[in-house]
Amino acid sequence: MLLIFPCSSSQVDTTACFCRVDAGLKTVAGARRYVPGTRPCLQPDIKPSIHPTRSKPTYGNRSRNQSPLLPGLPDDLAIACLIRVPRVEHRKLRLVCKRWYRLLSGNFFYSLRKSLGIAEEWIYVIKRDRDGKISWHAFDPIYQLWQPLPPVPKEYSEALGFGCAVLSSCHLYLFGGKDPVKGSMRRVIFYSARTNKWHRAPDMLRRRHFFGSCVINNCLYVAGGENGGVHRSLRSAEVYDPNKNRWTFIAEMSTAMVPFIGVVYEGKWFLKGLGSHRQVLSEVYRPETDSWYPVYDGMVSGWRNPSASLNGHLYALDCKDGCKLRVYDEVTDSWSKHIDSKTHLGNSRALEAAALVPLSGKLGIIRNNMSISIVDVSKSDGLRGASAEHLWETISGKGQFKTLVTNLWSSIAGRNRLKSHIVHCQVLQA
Numbered sequence: 001m002l003l004i005f006p007c008s009s010s011q012v013d014t015t016a017c018f019c020r021v022d023a024g025l026k027t028v029a030g031a032r033r034y035v036p037g038t039r040p041c042l043q044p045d046i047k048p049s050i051h052p053t054r055s056k057p058t059y060g061n062r063s064r065n066q067s068p069l070l071p072g073l074p075d076d077l078a079i080a081c082l083i084r085v086p087r088v089e090h091r092k093l094r095l096v097c098k099r100w101y102r103l104l105s106g107n108f109f110y111s112l113r114k115s116l117g118i119a120e121e122w123i124y125v126i127k128r129d130r131d132g133k134i135s136w137h138a139f140d141p142i143y144q145l146w147q148p149l150p151p152v153p154k155e156y157s158e159a160l161g162f163g164c165a166v167l168s169s170c171h172l173y174l175f176g177g178k179d180p181v182k183g184s185m186r187r188v189i190f191y192s193a194r195t196n197k198w199h200r201a202p203d204m205l206r207r208r209h210f211f212g213s214c215v216i217n218n219c220l221y222v223a224g225g226e227n228g229g230v231h232r233s234l235r236s237a238e239v240y241d242p243n244k245n246r247w248t249f250i251a252e253m254s255t256a257m258v259p260f261i262g263v264v265y266e267g268k269w270f271l272k273g274l275g276s277h278r279q280v281l282s283e284v285y286r287p288e289t290d291s292w293y294p295v296y297d298g299m300v301s302g303w304r305n306p307s308a309s310l311n312g313h314l315y316a317l318d319c320k321d322g323c324k325l326r327v328y329d330e331v332t333d334s335w336s337k338h339i340d341s342k343t344h345l346g347n348s349r350a351l352e353a354a355a356l357v358p359l360s361g362k363l364g365i366i367r368n369n370m371s372i373s374i375v376d377v378s379k380s381d382g383l384r385g386a387s388a389e390h391l392w393e394t395i396s397g398k399g400q401f402k403t404l405v406t407n408l409w410s411s412i413a414g415r416n417r418l419k420s421h422i423v424h425c426q427v428l429q430a
Contacts, residue, residue, distance in 0.1 A: 086143070090430075121429050122147070123141065125422055155189075162177025163213040184227050188202060211223060217287070218242065236253075253285075299330075313377070322356070322373070326338060353367050
């Protein structure tokens with residue numbers, strides 16, 4: 001039973017764009033059947049899902065007297081209510097009827113949620129299981145539950161050294177990597193948190209694996225890595241602009257590198273990795289000048305992985321289980337402040353912190369056993385040691401371990417430190 005709360009039609013942003021991804025609505029007039037006053041936008045079409053689907057029947061022109069989204073309410077008021085339904089229920093809403101499915105499969109619905117500040121962030125974890133297979137899982141931090149996802153496409157089910165990044169807050173890209181049989185790849189695919197499907201994107205210009213990648217101004221940058229089976233390091237770099245839907249080369253790195261750590265800080269991309277003679281190298285890329293420079297300052301020398309930038313500050317983990325954070329001080333060019341939870345879990349591979357990600361204004365720490373902690377670093381100024389304990393919160397172990405599957409994940413990771421580990425972790429909004 002769907003409960004409808006009193007809403008005002010003024011809460012609906014009737015000037016929000018209606019993106020053409022809605023396959024059932026081909027014209028602006030079709031969009032206005034949902035909300036009066038909508039206008040088209042210039043966002044490019046999303047290509048069809050890469051998974052085969054049954055062909056859809058062709059319908060004639062819809063009746064102008066089609067049934068409302070919610071009986072007794074005008075459509076704009078109905079949408080004002082539907083966009084407030086928690087994200088965890090959206091999968092069910094798509095099953096109600098065709099109109100609801102079309103509404104919740106397009107950008108218009110989620111653009112309204114984002115503009116009103118009610119879009120929700122989920123954590124997406126990509127793991128390599130004990131048999132070498134890639135699997136992935138989505139965690140809802142509000143209800144603290146793991147959510148079902150469509151399987152990873154076959155070409156990435158066993159890939160090594162592939163990249164992972166998020167564009168437009170809701171598209172998770174997998175790109176490059178090494179196929180165990182075919183070698184290095186140029187392939188690019190992306191998952192949309194709005195459609196819950198995988199799609200194809202243009203291939204990269206160079207085949208590469210074990211490379212560095214980042215997102216600056218909603219453009220995807222890749223650099224370095226290896227090509228082919230001869231372990232030849234690369235200097236080349238390229239960028240993907242989703243608005244133009246194409247890749248272009250950018251300036252080459254100063255020297256060939258296989259990066260093992262990277263972060264965007266103050267609009268610049270810092271990379272640290274191994275050169276062709278296995279020596280440690282560090283470079284920084286400046287997008288505004290399209291140039292690379294070697295860097296050897298205190299930030300890079302004391303830099304550890306995982307790391308993340310949030311609200312103008314650079315953070316990195318200071319222990320294997322991620323229970324202590326360090327903060328970079330640009331004035332002294334050193335890593336000084338410690339934010340300690342005082343609850344350290346151990347040094348096993350299962351408890352090792354694999355990712356540090358911004359999450360709703362806080363930092364999320366994700367470990368190989370799928371446990372997750374969050375730290376409210378916005379309140380950490382001037383706090384050290386024991387006084388910072390209250391900033392930490394464990395959001396795993398409450399909701400997700402209620403299921404048999406997640407209990408198995410935890411026990412498997414705990415018994416054998418080599419059976420599974422996290423290779424990528426990202427946050428998507430919808």
